Each structure stands twice: as structure tokens, then as C-alpha cells.
Amino acid sequence: MAIEAGQPIDELKVTPDRFLPIRYAGASGDFNPIHTDKEYATMVGLPSTILHGLYSMAQVARALTDNAGGPANVKSLSVQFRGMGFPEKEITVSGSTTSVEDGVATVELVAEQDGNQIIRNAVGTAAV
Template sequence: MSAKEKGEKIGGLKVTPDKFLPHRYAGASGDFNPIHIDKEFAQMVGLPSTILHGLYVMGLVAKAATDEAGGDPRALKRLSVQFRGMSMPETEIEVSGEVIEADGSDVTFDLIAAQGENQVIRNATADVSYP
């Protein structure tokens, strides 16, 4: 009997980062690339406006996977993602996915982080260990 069944849907983490989230994430992470915090710079390089840090969105994917496995940070063993689009502050991000492998307490999720139809992170795989 596995902690989860293959094909089982998981997720439902929904977060709407506020306008100044990229500024706080820049401070917390040390990544001050101006495309995340300077609207004029972002527009000068062809972006609609400032965009979220990809690793912030990956942080949400990590949270969703960890929460699913009970919330203990030791549960998350591996996380691999591909960044496929840009994401904006003040728009809801939803992390969802399903179980693709289940072997006792060891479970692998396939996850997506999306803003509406825009899949910002896809092919995310997370290996977790249920307590």
C-alpha cells in the first residue's frame, strides 16, 4: 500500500503575489535583476512590465509538493523544473499536478505552475517521502 496512488490528482495551491512581491523576493534571495523590480527597464527590454522571479515560482512548487507530503521540509528530496514562460505580479498562480510514481512512502509528483492558460513552470517533477 502506497502513501498515494498513481494518477491521483494533487495540488490546489493558489497564491496571488502582490505588486511589491518581486522587491521582497529580490531582498530575500539577493537576485536584483532589474527585469523583476524596474518597470521602465523591463519595458525597455521588451517585457510587458516587471516579471516574477522564476525561482520564486519554483519556491511555490516546492511548497505545494512539501505540503502535500505533510509539510516537513525533510519530505522534499528532489525537485526539477523547466521554466517556460514569464509570470506577473497581481495575477493568481495555481500549482497543480498528479502522482506519477508511488512506491510505499516514496512518491513522485508531476507539477505545473500556471497563471490561467500560461504555464510558467511545467514538467516539474518532485520526489517526496511521506512520513
């Protein structure tokens, strides 16, 4: 993990396939049709099916975990959901270490897709 304030973390890039929302619905129990039925999603005014917000958050958690050297080092994570994520479009999670105190790094992260922030103001802490 980046251990100096201002140092960027390694970016995470992931492209969810069109079936991911269906698999995620099965895993999470959230079968809201805006995630799984394109016809329904467009009928209610969305451009297409959208990703589950918690899937997007999981990618932020994954980036923090990967940079922290594993899940045992992650101490906390908070996020703000700010936009819709879509299948078949790359998500990029980036961030930087803002401080290191008493063996704990604080990292600010953001998840973007097509230049739009889908998660912002994410803050995680990890043991270093």
C-alpha cells in the same frame, strides 16, 4: 499527500502582490531591474516587471511540501522554466502522483498563470 498513482494533489493558488519582486530581490540578492523597475522592464520589451523564476519554483516546492506533509518528507524536485510570471496575477500549482514505490511517491507538477505554463515538467519525490 495523494498516495495512489493518478491521484491529484491539492492545488496551491497564490497571487503575488506588486511589491513581491522588490521583497524577493532583497531576499535573494537578484536586483535585475526587469523584476523591480516597470519602466526598465518595458524599455527592454517586456509587458511589465516579471517575477523571479526561483519565486515561481518556490511555489511548486511549496505545493509539493504542503502535500507531502512537511519539508522533511520531500526528497527531490526538478523543474523546467517555461514562461514569465507576473505580479498581481494568480499562480496555480497543480499536479498528480504518478507512482508510489518503496514508500516514495513521484509527483508531476505544473505552475500556470493566465492559462500559460510558467513551470512545467516539474517532478518531485516525497516519502509517504
